[in-house]
Amino acid sequence: MKRYVALAEEIADIIEKGTLRPGDRLPSVREASRAHRVSASTVFQAYYLLEARGLIVTRARSGYFVAQTIPRKPPTVDGASKPLEVSVEVDVSRHIDAILAASTQPDVVPFGSAFPNASLFPWSALGRTMASSVKRMEPRKTVEGLLGGNLELRRQIALRYGARDMRVDPSDIVIANGAMEALHLCLQAVARPGDAVVIESPSFYGALQALEMHGMRAIEAPTDPRTGIDLDALEHILKGQKPAACWLMTTFQNPLGGTMPDAKKRELVALLTHYRTALIEDDVYTELYFDERPPKPAKAFDSDGWVLHCSSFSKCLAPGYRIGWATAGRFAKDVARLKLRSSISASVPAEVTLAAYLAKGGYDRHLRHLRTFFAEQRDAMLLAIGRYFPQSTRATRPAGGYFLWVECDAHVDTLALHAQALKARISLAPGPIFSSRSEFRHCFRLNYGHRWTAVVEQAMQTLGRLLSSQRAPREVQRAPKAKIARI
Amino acid sequence: MKRYVALAEEIADIIEKGTLRPGDRLPSVREASRAHRVSASTVFQAYYLLEARGLIVTRARSGYFVAQTIPRKPPTVDGASKPLEVSVEVDVSRHIDAILAASTQPDVVPFGSAFPNASLFPWSALGRTMASSVKRMEPRKTVEGLLGGNLELRRQIALRYGARDMRVDPSDIVIANGAMEALHLCLQAVARPGDAVVIESPSFYGALQALEMHGMRAIEAPTDPRTGIDLDALEHILKGQKPAACWLMTTFQNPLGGTMPDAKKRELVALLTHYRTALIEDDVYTELYFDERPPKPAKAFDSDGWVLHCSSFSKCLAPGYRIGWATAGRFAKDVARLKLRSSISASVPAEVTLAAYLAKGGYDRHLRHLRTFFAEQRDAMLLAIGRYFPQSTRATRPAGGYFLWVECDAHVDTLALHAQALKARISLAPGPIFSSRSEFRHCFRLNYGHRWTAVVEQAMQTLGRLLSSQRAPREVQRAPKAKIARI
Numbered sequence: 001m002k003r004y005v006a007l008a009e010e011i012a013d014i015i016e017k018g019t020l021r022p023g024d025r026l027p028s029v030r031e032a033s034r035a036h037r038v039s040a041s042t043v044f045q046a047y048y049l050l051e052a053r054g055l056i057v058t059r060a061r062s063g064y065f066v067a068q069t070i071p072r073k074p075p076t077v078d079g080a081s082k083p084l085e086v087s088v089e090v091d092v093s094r095h096i097d098a099i100l101a102a103s104t105q106p107d108v109v110p111f112g113s114a115f116p117n118a119s120l121f122p123w124s125a126l127g128r129t130m131a132s133s134v135k136r137m138e139p140r141k142t143v144e145g146l147l148g149g150n151l152e153l154r155r156q157i158a159l160r161y162g163a164r165d166m167r168v169d170p171s172d173i174v175i176a177n178g179a180m181e182a183l184h185l186c187l188q189a190v191a192r193p194g195d196a197v198v199i200e201s202p203s204f205y206g207a208l209q210a211l212e213m214h215g216m217r218a219i220e221a222p223t224d225p226r227t228g229i230d231l232d233a234l235e236h237i238l239k240g241q242k243p244a245a246c247w248l249m250t251t252f253q254n255p256l257g258g259t260m261p262d263a264k265k266r267e268l269v270a271l272l273t274h275y276r277t278a279l280i281e282d283d284v285y286t287e288l289y290f291d292e293r294p295p296k297p298a299k300a301f302d303s304d305g306w307v308l309h310c311s312s313f314s315k316c317l318a319p320g321y322r323i324g325w326a327t328a329g330r331f332a333k334d335v336a337r338l339k340l341r342s343s344i345s346a347s348v349p350a351e352v353t354l355a356a357y358l359a360k361g362g363y364d365r366h367l368r369h370l371r372t373f374f375a376e377q378r379d380a381m382l383l384a385i386g387r388y389f390p391q392s393t394r395a396t397r398p399a400g401g402y403f404l405w406v407e408c409d410a411h412v413d414t415l416a417l418h419a420q421a422l423k424a425r426i427s428l429a430p431g432p433i434f435s436s437r438s439e440f441r442h443c444f445r446l447n448y449g450h451r452w453t454a455v456v457e458q459a460m461q462t463l464g465r466l467l468s469s470q471r472a473p474r475e476v477q478r479a480p481k482a483k484i485a486r487i
Numbered sequence: 488m489k490r491y492v493a494l495a496e497e498i499a500d501i502i503e504k505g506t507l508r509p510g511d512r513l514p515s516v517r518e519a520s521r522a523h524r525v526s527a528s529t530v531f532q533a534y535y536l537l538e539a540r541g542l543i544v545t546r547a548r549s550g551y552f553v554a555q556t557i558p559r560k561p562p563t564v565d566g567a568s569k570p571l572e573v574s575v576e577v578d579v580s581r582h583i584d585a586i587l588a589a590s591t592q593p594d595v596v597p598f599g600s601a602f603p604n605a606s607l608f609p610w611s612a613l614g615r616t617m618a619s620s621v622k623r624m625e626p627r628k629t630v631e632g633l634l635g636g637n638l639e640l641r642r643q644i645a646l647r648y649g650a651r652d653m654r655v656d657p658s659d660i661v662i663a664n665g666a667m668e669a670l671h672l673c674l675q676a677v678a679r680p681g682d683a684v685v686i687e688s689p690s691f692y693g694a695l696q697a698l699e700m701h702g703m704r705a706i707e708a709p710t711d712p713r714t715g716i717d718l719d720a721l722e723h724i725l726k727g728q729k730p731a732a733c734w735l736m737t738t739f740q741n742p743l744g745g746t747m748p749d750a751k752k753r754e755l756v757a758l759l760t761h762y763r764t765a766l767i768e769d770d771v772y773t774e775l776y777f778d779e780r781p782p783k784p785a786k787a788f789d790s791d792g793w794v795l796h797c798s799s800f801s802k803c804l805a806p807g808y809r810i811g812w813a814t815a816g817r818f819a820k821d822v823a824r825l826k827l828r829s830s831i832s833a834s835v836p837a838e839v840t841l842a843a844y845l846a847k848g849g850y851d852r853h854l855r856h857l858r859t860f861f862a863e864q865r866d867a868m869l870l871a872i873g874r875y876f877p878q879s880t881r882a883t884r885p886a887g888g889y890f891l892w893v894e895c896d897a898h899v900d901t902l903a904l905h906a907q908a909l910k911a912r913i914s915l916a917p918g919p920i921f922s923s924r925s926e927f928r929h930c931f932r933l934n935y936g937h938r939w940t941a942v943v944e945q946a947m948q949t950l951g952r953l954l955s956s957q958r959a960p961r962e963v964q965r966a967p968k969a970k971i972a973r974i
Contacts, residue, residue, distance in 0.1 A: 101633075104630060105631075113630075121626065123624070123626055126621070127622050135614050137614070140593065140605050140606075146591065147584070177830040178830055178831055180829065181664075184830070192702065193680035210829075213829065314831075319629045320835035320836075322830065322831065322833065322834045322835070323834075338700065341700060342697075342700065343668035344667050344801075347807070347808055347809045349808065349834070350836060
């Protein structure tokens with residue numbers, strides 16, 4: 001965490017605990033600089049952040065003061081989901097596409113979007129690299145070495161694994177048209193129509209749609225919003241139902257935002273290796289971490305080749321280029337063959353451009369900016385939830401990515417909320433699209449990957465108003481509140 | 488056909504009929520120019536072509552003479568295939584990928600390749616267009632309007648349909664990662680695992696692989712090398728076995744090279760419409776026609792939306808860009824949804840580049856060059872077959888595309904031939920990879936989409952030698968020869 005963000009957190013905590021109260025004057029920048037042993041500019045940045053979050057106000061020629069109305073910090077979601085342990089035919093509701101399409105309209109506040117703000121990416125640098133790369137591109141390259149994809153790009157990806165202490169052979173990497181295709185190919189490599197596949201609950205709707213498309217059954221396993229799938233429950237499923245595979249997001253899970261700790265990842269891989277069951281690991285948000293070091297994927301603990309690790313550049317570098325990959329362990333050759341048969345290769349100009357961009361350097365600098373931006377956006381959104389949403393609302397606090405998960409009172413209907421919000425040109429991703437049984441009707445996913453503006457602030461206020469207007473039946477109102485723990 | 492090619496054909500015919508005999512002197516260029524009412528340069532080009540084909544020789548300061556050894560014109564394949572009319576589980580042999588991979592190695596003569604020579608395409612113009620297109624690309628475009636693909640590209644494709652008297656709504660076009668993905672998506676839109684799908688016999692191995700991948704069954708229907716699938720047999724299948732769909736190449740079929748006449752295409756669509764059965768029409772070679780006017784696809788006769796027409800720019804403009812499309816009639820929305828779910832979108836830089844290239848003009852000029860080139864290559868290859876292959880060999884004479892089909896004596900084993908040829912660094916596509924039951928063992932496909940050089944000529948000679956060395960069992964040698972008809 002950046003020093004100024006840490007300082008802002010520290011001061012926010014003091015305010016929220018009531019040590020500093022509404023109207024109180026904050027130390028001057030010089031005083032705070034001395035007290036916290038940081039530069040004046042760090043204090044400025046921290047105060048600026050607190051101001052943006054509505055915790056403090058400036059008064060001309062007087063200094064900084066605690067705001068009269070303090071936005072509450074939102075309580076956070078606790079406890080694993082408890083889906084039934086039966087496999088069901090996946091029949092994802094027809095309206096998912098409509099819901100997602102609505103969120104990409106230019107005049108709609110994109111809380112429901114799957115994508116971050118498109119202006120966050122280094123388009124000029126990519127464009128320049130593409131211009132020079134296609135000029136140098138040898139025609140033969142477009143038809144040779146098709147199996148697995150552009151070798152230089154695979155080598156660059158292997159180098160990035162290497163920087164995280166993972167030894168990956170470039171020839172085990174298969175380039176695909178984005179992670180989505182890589183995931184489909186991996187699924188087809190390890191499971192057949194009719195097979196059962198374990199997924200999280202809630203899970204990425206793309207996984208539900210993939211299972212439906214290939215005629216496979218979903219087994220939804222209980223999932224803790226902070227630490228991922230329940231391993232005891234998973235072992236029970238592996239023993240009893242003999243699924244063909246698991247499809248999990250172990251880092252910054254979509255939609256929950258949680259990350260499985262290293263030790264649990266290691267245990268997960270050991271368990272699946274013991275049962276000789278493949279893990280399809282969807283790891284597309286891993287580069288967007290907010291802590292000092294990147295989380296390891298489960299693949300890092302895979303010595304026997306049962307993990308098919310999928311990622312892409314679509315969330316962190318080049319949306320729309322459609323370049324992703326699978327590092328598919330013992331299934332690498334099968335995945336390469338499936339790729340060749342189903343769509344031949346990825347787009348060669350995009351492949352050579354990303355290979356050249358990665359070779360040149362500059363990617364990590366871009367990523368650092370992106371991480372800082374998303375971390376600040378997350379905080380802004382959590383504050384807005386605290387400020388505007390009903391008191392009983394709970395939310396996750398992800399350590400990476402650009403989604404958070406909101407859990408409302410049981411009576412709230414987020415499908416209805418979505419329809420109401422859309423009239424006000426605000427989108428959100430209602431809970432039921434993350435479940436094969438339309439569960440999580442009282443939950444929704446928010447995207448904080450867009451710039452915080454007055455319109456966004458206003459939209460959060462509107463959402464809060466709409467949530468409050470959904471009346472609870474009397475029994476639910478009287479139900480005792482669950483103890484709230486922080487993630 | 489170009490005038491000089493026509494003149495060369497005319498003279499070749501005179502030579503082959505024996506009117507002009509080995510050693511005879513040809514008319515001088517000036518004489519021929521007067522006699523045929525063409526320019527001197529046309530005569531020069533015709534004589535040059537005949538010389539390249541080995542039919543005539545020049546003697547310094549003496550003129551042109553008929554060669555002492557006249558290469559025979561190859562007889563051509565006749566009669567429809569007669570596969571059993573039962574559906575079978577598709578289990579395409581494992582070695583297809585190896586066979587195809589071998590053909591893309593730089594030092595192997597690529598008769599077995601699926602691709603034409605990569606240097607035939609307008610790479611500089613495409614590169615310049617890409618450089619300027621990505622500079623102007625709006626970031627938002629990478630994530631909005633995803634359903635169906637880039638609208639400007641779809642509009643340009645609709646305009647090309649329009650130029651052929653086909654009215655297509657751009658919103659019915661779905662952009663995919665090449666025709667291969669488009670075909671897979673169409674297949675998934677109209678058939679489920681376990682369903683039966685009618686294909687040609689022989690058929691494109693990609694269709695066999697697709698059916699295998701999706702757990703569908705193939706019904707191979709009798710197919711005439713000149714005019715395509717037998718409609719009586721098809722109706723019999725439609726009545727009896729109720730297939731979910733047909734997957735056919737009605738124009739320049741791969742591997743045969745044949746084209747269904749317009750009237751038969753019209754009848755085909757009427758038949759399928761009557762039985763409410765979808766036609767997946769793989770039409771990727773249509774732009775590579777050698778006659779005056781382009782053939783119409785079956786889609787042109789589809790008033791009820793049962794034809795899913797798939798094509799791409801990979802064979803005629805931009806290999807490796809991976810841009811294809813499906814115009815899927817009543818299934819357009821389903822195909823668009825499947826595309827979004829399985830790989831989101833095509834590569835946006837490739838989409839905007841091709842849209843800009845098509846808008847600028849120049850595509851048709853490029854296509855004219857390509858057509859002339861392929862037509863000449865076809866003739867050169869047919870002459871080489873006549874010159875070097877055993878007398879009983881038969882071959883098709885396609886009116887477009889860059890494949891022809893060779894049928895040898897029944898005893899010939901083209902899988903063995905492939906292995907022998909590869910040792911001599913020559914590839915070919917053996918017949919069994921075009922059949923779910925490994926039929927057509929005595930046939931193979933040749934790619935003539937590469938420049939005719941001394942190495943290529945030599946390779947044809949080597950193939951001929953290898954063919955001759957495959958000894959026939961006595962009974963086969965004595966079997967009466969079938970009457971040979973021209974296509």
